[in-house]
Amino acid sequence: MTVSLSADARLSNAGARDFALPEDEAKAAWEADRQHLLHPWTNFASFKERGSFLVSGARGVHVYDTTGRQYLDGMAGLWCVNLGYGREDIVEAIADQARRMPYFTPFVDVGSLPAADLAKEIARIAPGDLNHVFFTCGGSTANDSAVRLIHFYHALRGKKDKRRLLVQMDSYHGSTYLTHSMSGRHTARSPLLNFETEMVQTLRSPNTYRRPEGMDEAGFLDLLISEMEERILSLGADTIAAFFAEPLMGAGGVIVPPRGYHARVQGLCRKYDILYVSDEVVTGFGRLGHFFASAEHFGLEPDIIISAKGITSGYQPLGAVIYSDRMQAVLNAAPEEAWFTNGFTYSGHPVVCAAALATIRAMEAEDICGHVRENGPKFETALKSLLDIDIVGDVRGSHFMMCVEAVADQKTKELFAPKADVGHRIADHAHELGLIARSIGNLIVLSPPLIFTEDHIAETAATLREAITRTRADLKADGFLA
Structure with a gap:
């Protein structure tokens, strides 16, 4: 399938009447944002000059700026708008619940019908004996709460010294103080901020593309497992509470581990009484073609799954800690004085839970996971065609979760100098x-949104090819490429 890169094909005027603002209003909104709003991950030096790209509306798989210009959303918002924009069924579910009861406290022994219904639905679709749920406000707070639950669990077992957490270089688990400390993207760690370094222990990244030179994938897997076991023994297994891993790392660059990695790591965790936490904030709810990728895609039986993002298709903020019957049995045996003192005002928020219930209904009714299993490999193939461009070193990922890595030399995998700013250029x-x-x-x-069609896939690949080609010309003109 060939997709034209003409202006008409790329920049349709559809939605302009709905989302375009008068020029003076658009300029005022841009200035208000620049002067008053602190964005996540802000670089102040560039922001004060460039300000923000303001999105004023969205429909289907497209977003629109304040001029009404249309863009294909290759990020599903931020890994989350899985069912696309403008879903009236989800919007109506949110509105209906807000009219019925917008909120009531979830603390101690008070609940709401949507939260109870959603917990039951998650238990139904989760793998194995993961039949219990703690709701939070997003992925960061879910991972943070999982740590507290894990420490509480081990303490009830008489193993209070099991507090350390094993994580991976290049991982991402959130933005609370603790979960950012757990995130192995050291390049994202500002030297102006502090991080937890004793409780959190970082292992080598399982990045198969960046394995030691001359080592095959099987040898790399053996190295990773050997290093992990050595670390466990050096720290003392009786001090290690849990291992946290994304099935495929997201923000670290869609890192694909060697085949068999998760199964062998889980074997080590079971051997040394370490809980295995599968962070499926990104991979969960269809991105790899299943509600949860851990069991179906990787043959993994985690003790805990972390979910967020796609659980509501991004229509409301929600996170979930989904944990096992085995853990619940220990919690149920807790003495009367042992309270799990962790919670949030908006845990199990009824309107948010209504959005999640509507999302699950829609995914099953429309067989979204089946659509991803059918079309995800086509997305992989389309993007891997970019490997014929000499500054593309690797195209990796699975289904609708992909990464293109730019390099200065395909053979040596040498990176461009940071000043080249190659990713931003593309x-x-x-x-x-x-x-x-x-x-x-x-x-x-x-x-992208999980409703991407073959036409959207072809358009994405063709547009990205043109963007990389233009970037290559820029790099050559600026002396970063011979």
């Missing part, structure tokens, strides 16, 4: 061409 050109893609250093990450 993303900026893609933006100019009508595609929203995420740059992370030398990487371009794509995680």
Whole structure:
């Protein structure tokens, strides 16, 4: 399938009447944002000059800026708008619950019908004996709460010294103080901030593309497992509470571990009484073609799954700690004085839970997971065609979770100098061409809505090819490429 990159094909006027603002209003909104709003992950030096790209509306798989210009959303918002924009069924579920009861406290022994119904639904679709749920406000608070639950669990077992957490380089688990400390993306760690370094222990990244030179994938797997076991023994298994891992790492660059990695790591965790936590904030709810990727995609039986993002298709903020019957049995045996003192005002918020219930209903009714299993491999194939461009070193991922890594030399895998800013250059050109893609250093990450069609896939690949080609010309002109 060939997709034209003409202006008409890229930048449709559809939605302009709905989302375009008068020029003076658009300028005032841009200035208000620049002067008063602190964004996540802000670089103040560039922000004070460039300000923000303001999105004023969205429909289907497209977003629109304040001029009414259309962009194909290659990021599903931020890994989350899985069912696309403008879903009236989800919107109506939110509105109906807000009219019925917008909120009541979830603390101690008070509950709401939507929260109870959602917990039951999650237990139904979760793998194995993961039949218990604690609700939070997002992925960061879910991972943070999981740590507290894990420490509480071990303490009830008489193993209070089991507090350390094993994480991986290049991982991402959130933005609370603790979960950012657990995130192994050291390049994202500002030297102006503090992080927990004793309780959190970081292991080598399972990045198969960046394995030691001359080592095959099987040898790399053996190295990872050997190093992990050595670390466990050196720290003392009786001090280690849990291992946290994303099935595929998201923000770290869609890192694909060697085949068999998760099963062997889980074997070590069971051997040394370490809980295995599968952080499925990104991979859960359909991105890899299943509600949860751990069991179906990787043959993994985690003790805990962390979920957020796609659980409501991004329509409301929700996180979930989904844990096992085995853990619940220990919690049920807790003495009367042992309270689990962790919670949030908006845990199990009824309106948010209504959005999640509507999302699950829609996913099952429309067989979204089946659609991803059918079309995800086509997305992989389309993006891997970019490997014929000499500055594309790797295209990796699975289904609708992909990454393109730019390199200065395909054979040596040498990176461009940081000043080349290659990822931003590619993303900026893609933006100019009508595609929203995420740059992370030398990487371009794509995680589109799960309703992407073959036409959307072809358009994405063609647009990204043009963006990389333009970037290559820029790099050559600026002396970063021979």
